[in-house]
Amino acid sequence: MGLSLADYTPGRLIEVADRMQSGYAYRLEALPGQGFDAAFTPALTPQQMLEMGVFEGKYLNDCRAEFPGEWFANARLSDRPDPKVNFFGTKSRQPLSTWRDKGWIIGPDPRGWFQWYCRYWLGRRLPDTDARQIKRWRAFSRHAGQIRANCMTGDLSCRPRQRQALLQWAYDPMI
Numbered sequence: 001m002g003l004s005l006a007d008y009t010p011g012r013l014i015e016v017a018d019r020m021q022s023g024y025a026y027r028l029e030a031l032p033g034q035g036f037d038a039a040f041t042p043a044l045t046p047q048q049m050l051e052m053g054v055f056e057g058k059y060l061n062d063c064r065a066e067f068p069g070e071w072f073a074n075a076r077l078s079d080r081p082d083p084k085v086n087f088f089g090t091k092s093r094q095p096l097s098t099w100r101d102k103g104w105i106i107g108p109d110p111r112g113w114f115q116w117y118c119r120y121w122l123g124r125r126l127p128d129t130d131a132r133q134i135k136r137w138r139a140f141s142r143h144a145g146q147i148r149a150n151c152m153t154g155d156l157s158c159r160p161r162q163r164q165a166l167l168q169w170a171y172d173p174m175i
Helices: 046-052 096-101 113-122 127-139 142-150 160-168
Strands: 013-017 022-027
Touching: 046 113, 046 160, 113 127, 142 160
Parallel strands: none
Antiparallel strands: 013 022
16 A cells, blocks of 8 residues: 555655556655646545546556555445446446557556546646646536536436546536
8 A cells, every 4th residue: 555645745756666667756846735737726636536436446456555545545446447436337438548549648657647647646747748638637628518508407417427537537527
């Protein structure tokens, strides 16, 4: 299990060794959850997302040592992808191969946007990678607009896949 959240302080070197990445390390430059770019205002923390149920429970399973142990205490995880683990109980992810084919894997984060967000939230800063990922995050807000335009307020049964996708991008899916 990972360190305690209190251990993630500026200057700390985080060494990565999991099935998808080894020999990579990064140094934290900000306190967890602080020092975000002004254009990046996520509604949910990585811990909240994991507790609500994202990525069919099959995400970060083999790299917990990199992240705070608290994130996994109440996380909804599964040994294999299971849509029932998701907050909205719907299939919500594409294979990693699709992400690679579309060029959505950016910088040193082979698992994609959520891995980038976890590392950014902890305090890693990579200006070019951060700018590209924040631009992608901002573009995703169009899905919230589609829910507002097509669903009655409070009707969480309306567009569950789109709501699940919003959740997986740290947007509030309860709109």
